[in-house]
Amino acid sequence: MTPTPEHIEYVLRLGDNALILGQRLSEWCGHAPVLEEDMALANMSLDLIGQARMLLTHAGRLEGRGRDEDGLAFLRTEPQYRNLTLCELPNEDFGRTMLRNFLFASFQKLLWQRLTESADPELAAIAAKSLKEARYHAQHAGDWVVRLGDGTDESHARMQGALDYLWPYTAEFFAATPVDDAVVAGGVGPAWSDFEAAWEGEIVPVLHAATLIIPARTPFKSYGKFGRHSEHLGHLLTEMQYLQRTYPGTQW
Numbered sequence: 212m213t214p215t216p217e218h219i220e221y222v223l224r225l226g227d228n229a230l231i232l233g234q235r236l237s238e239w240c241g242h243a244p245v246l247e248e249d250m251a252l253a254n255m256s257l258d259l260i261g262q263a264r265m266l267l268t269h270a271g272r273l274e275g276r277g278r279d280e281d282g283l284a285f286l287r288t289e290p291q292y293r294n295l296t297l298c299e300l301p302n303e304d305f306g307r308t309m310l311r312n313f314l315f316a317s318f319q320k321l322l323w324q325r326l327t328e329s330a331d332p333e334l335a336a337i338a339a340k341s342l343k344e345a346r347y348h349a350q351h352a353g354d355w356v357v358r359l360g361d362g363t364d365e366s367h368a369r370m371q372g373a374l375d376y377l378w379p380y381t382a383e384f385f386a387a388t389p390v391d392d393a394v395v396a397g398g399v400g401p402a403w404s405d406f407e408a409a410w411e412g413e414i415v416p417v418l419h420a421a422t423l424i425i426p427a428r429t430p431f432k433s434y435g436k437f438g439r440h441s442e443h444l445g446h447l448l449t450e451m452q453y454l455q456r457t458y459p460g461t462q463w
Contacts, residue, residue, distance in 0.1 A: 212330060212331065212397070214273040214274075214275075215393060215397065217389070217390045217393035217394055217397075218273060218331070218393075218394055218397065218399050219270055219273045219274050220293060220390050221390055221391070221394045221399060221400055222266055222269055222270040222273060222331075222334060223266075223267070223270045223283070223293050224293040224294070224390075224436055225262075225266050226262070226263050226265075226266030226267040226269075226270055226283070227263075227292045227293045227294035227298075228294045228295055228298050228315075228319075229259040229260070229262040229263040229266060230259070230260065230263035230267070230284055230294070231292070231294040231298045231299050231444070231447065232259055232294075232298040232315065233256045233257075233258075233259030233260040233262075233263060234256075234260075234447060234451050235298065235299070235300075235301075235302055235447070236252050236253075236255055236256035236259065236302075236308070236312075237253070237256040237260075238302055239252040239253070239256075239302065239308065240252070240253050240256075243305065244305055248305070251351060252308075255312070255344075255348055255351075258344040258348070262337070262340075262341050262344070263280075263284070264280050265337045265340075266337060267279075267280040267283040267284055268280045269333050269334065269337065270283060271283055281455065284451075285451070285452045285455035285456065286452075286455065286456070289440055289444055289445050289448060290438045290439070290440075291438065292435075292438065292440065292444065292448075293435070293436050293437075293438060294435055294436065294444075295315075295380070295383050295384065295433075295435050295436055296380050296383055296433035296434070296435035296440060296441050297311060297314070297315060297377065297380040297381065297383065297384075297433075297435075298315065298435070299435065299440060299441060299443050299444040299447060300377070300380070300441065300443055301443055303373070304369060304373075305355075306355075306359045306366065306369045306370050306373050307369075307373035307376070307377065309352045309355035309356055309359065310352070310356055310370060310373045310374060310377060311373075311377055312348055312349075312351075312352035313349060313352035313353045313355075313356050313414070313417065314377060314381055314414060316345050316348035316349035316352060317349045317353075317410060317413040317414050318381075318384050318406065318410050319341070319345040319348075319349075320342065320345040320346055320349050320413070321406045321409050321410060321413070322400075322401070322403065322406065323338045323339075323341045323342035323345050324338075324342055325338075325400070325401045326338035326400050326401070327339050327342065329398070329399055329400050330397065330398035330399055331399050331400075334399065334400070349413075353417045356370065356417055356418070356421050356423075357417060357420045357421045359421070360418070360420075360421025360422055360423045361420065361421050361422045367422065367423075370421065370423060371423055371424065374418070374423050374424075374425070374426065375426050378425065378426045379426075379428075379429055379431040379433070380433050382428065382431070382432065382433075383432070383433045383434070383435060383436060384403055384406070384407070384410070385403055385404045385406065385407040385410075386403075386404070386432070386434075386436070387402065387404045388403075388436065388437070391403060391404065
């Protein structure tokens, strides 16, 4: 199939989500509350970076401008990234990290399932592999959401505060875009707006089991997947891109 600009941006959006959240989770290495979670978070970070490598490599090939995974990861500027704002937010405490993982992985699980039917065979293959990882990420994080939300007064208060903070950013998952309309027409993938009801069906029972109150929707909107990011992405990219920009073309 002949790639369109929308097709390329759709794949980049998937790759950027994995890259930026993988970078965020890597910050827990050596800092998690117990050794098992240190290893689990490091492995989930590696899962996401692995997804990013496949997706950015594929996007580079579709684009046909000679940019490989490193070029796309390390040599773009902040407005050129298409990741969800949720993925770039600071980790804060362990509970907020687990809740973000749960909200995002529950969405990704639904999206990867549909993308296994993509008319883009490479994207379909990436989705099949990534689906297994998203299922584990959602289950692992969901268990922690319940454990902390329905735990002590302190852990419950922290988890409710985390949900109040993160919830407005989840509306961006389902914001309609012209890119989605184009890829749906070409059979490349589904519109993300199609998943809101199914996603709520995945997360609401877990949040209720965690005794958390789901906030009401507000007019707040975030626009990361349109290239308009929070102040946090620039700081993350400064650290992530430092070596490549300081020593361009370095071979390891």
